[in-house]
Amino acid sequence: MRLGAVADPAIGTGRPRRALTERNRAERRLAWMLCAPAVAVMALVAIYPIVYAIYLSFQRYDLRFPGDKSWIGIDNYTTILSSTDLWWQAFGVTVLITVVSVAIELALGMAVAIVMHRAIFGRGVIRTSVLVPYGIVTVAAAFSWQYAWTPGTGYLAGLLSSTAAPLTHQWQAIPIIILAEVWKTTPFMALLLLAGLSLVPEELLRAAKVDGATAWQRFWRVMVPVMKPAILVALLFRTLDAFRIFDNIYILTQGSQNTRSVSILDYDQLFTALNLGVGSAMSVLIFLATALIAFGYIKGFGAAAPGQEVNR
């Protein structure tokens, strides 16, 4: 804020930058000093592991065969990318879970956000109670879903048939995983969308109503365009989260019957097979995939956000 305020007049008046240098430099120095501890901690806990993972990904490094450690270039990557029955299978499952769960969460989250926004009585109670699933530890929630869908211990397994064990079939387990995800994170989506809803000016909606817009038109033509930045941010957050899904699957199926996500598959390479080389390469690929998702959204976001048109 402060730095921006100082910099602007310099540009506006076209005066040489040197004029403000004394103060500018001091503030810059202060800013760097204030940031330095955070940057150092980030470097230690984030950048170092990332660089180390990239370094490991080019090695044959299996903890079980420490003598065979060697530099093997991109072999780990070709191994992974040529594995159709494991990597691409897990990738497909992950994409399916991501797309379906985020789409459902967006629709449901919007509905919940509108309810929260329009609620006249007990706003606090409604907003709090909607957030309960999001507040529950994912693993604890996943265990209760697991018990519910296990014949003998659960009330949901019996709904299908008396001997059904839905978590042991791929095409029944995946919808259950999606359901658990949706149940858990719709409140988060709703909360982000609620923030967006409060940006929509009431006068705009009233004006539209006077002009004869139907409820659907007011929603689709007025609210959604104004909310677009908030929707995109919510989608970005949730897509990145959903793509890295681990805990729900780990508890519900342990990745059996081809319900693995890429994170589960990576975990198996690293912690069961102790193959640090292949595991790190897979981590890097997952990192690239999430980076690609983020990049795609931000590109799309930049092009579509109304606020940014001005800057072009």
Added chain:
Amino acid sequence: MALAALALATAAGCGSGQSSSGPVTLNWYIFPEFSGAFVKSAAACSQGSNGAYEIKIQTLPNAADGQRQQMVRRLAADDSSLDILGLDVTWTPEFAEAGWITPWPDDVAKRVENDTLRSMVDTATWKGRLYSAPFNTNTQLLWYRKDLVPNPPTTWKQMISMAEDLAKQGKPHYIEIQGAQYEGYTVWFNTLVSSAGGQIVSDDGQRVTLDQSAVQALDTIHELANSTAADPSIGNQMEDQTRLQFEAGRAAFELNYPYVYPSAKADVPDIFKNMAWTVYPTVKEGVPTHVTIGGIDLAVGAFSKHKQQAFDAIQCLRSPQNEIQNAVLGGLPPVLESVYSDPKFQKAYPMWKAIFTTLKQASVRPKTPAYQSVSLQISYTLSPPSSVSAKKLGTLRSRIEDAINSKGLVP
């Protein structure tokens, strides 16, 4: 601030708080044992050491995978607080090859090998050296219903045809076996291959040795899984599901560990009345069956600061008295052959004869540092059991080949 907190947490996590005088603390990482037998023997051994050491039990997670992961993570970081490690019988080659456990000195190794079941010594040995000391063992028996099956079968063929006959008569007939995609399925496959006279991987863990005997094993799985003798949910059955099906009165046969016997006694007296046991059926007529051995071996951590005391403590923990106590209180079959003739043990284990016979000719799962990957490939390739046929042999061979060379991904 954050760094200080991190450093503090690390120090608290790894410090063993040793004082220079007095008994050294030996951390014993072992699976949770609920009868209290281990607590008792740890206390007795500490007492008997005359102040040399104090054994402190560090309980590992329930599941074997969790136990292994926890120890591996610590060992990969050269943790010196791991003195005594309770290893599953399949882990010794892996831990030894990675340099995480200490080989036993030759003179003590001889003492350990003496009187210990041969197959268990085999699981504890890697590249000709003893790396761990067998602690307890286990194996499967054939459990059947006397009221349905007057004469128990001796071969798989007989058992399947008996079950099919019972099915035709509309009587309980399932053969309960572990066919889910997990370690128990690998155990079944290993038993079948060994009983057909084969071996999955060579003794040095370098080559896949599946041959004609594997075809026989695959045929047996195929035959069972595609007959009326199989439980329809064979593809999801683990030890406990098979136990429950037998207790529910739906099965005539069950291949499982001896714990099912006291369990049936407590849960279903009616079924228990007719519950009998015999040795595991054979694959080939006249060739004795070689059932896969299970159990725990105790090893000394490579980074331990008290190796001598740890070797002493392990020998105490597996003394005949403690082995009997583990069997009587905890239901863990001993590894010392002499204990099997002890009347106290025989009383606690009415099926001791069948167990002893089975253990004397038991088979060992593939010995390779990459065992986890080998096992995952086997259970993954052969799932579900109904899809198994001799045609899978080629795929199976190449996947196990990749696994022992740590190539490719693990399922």
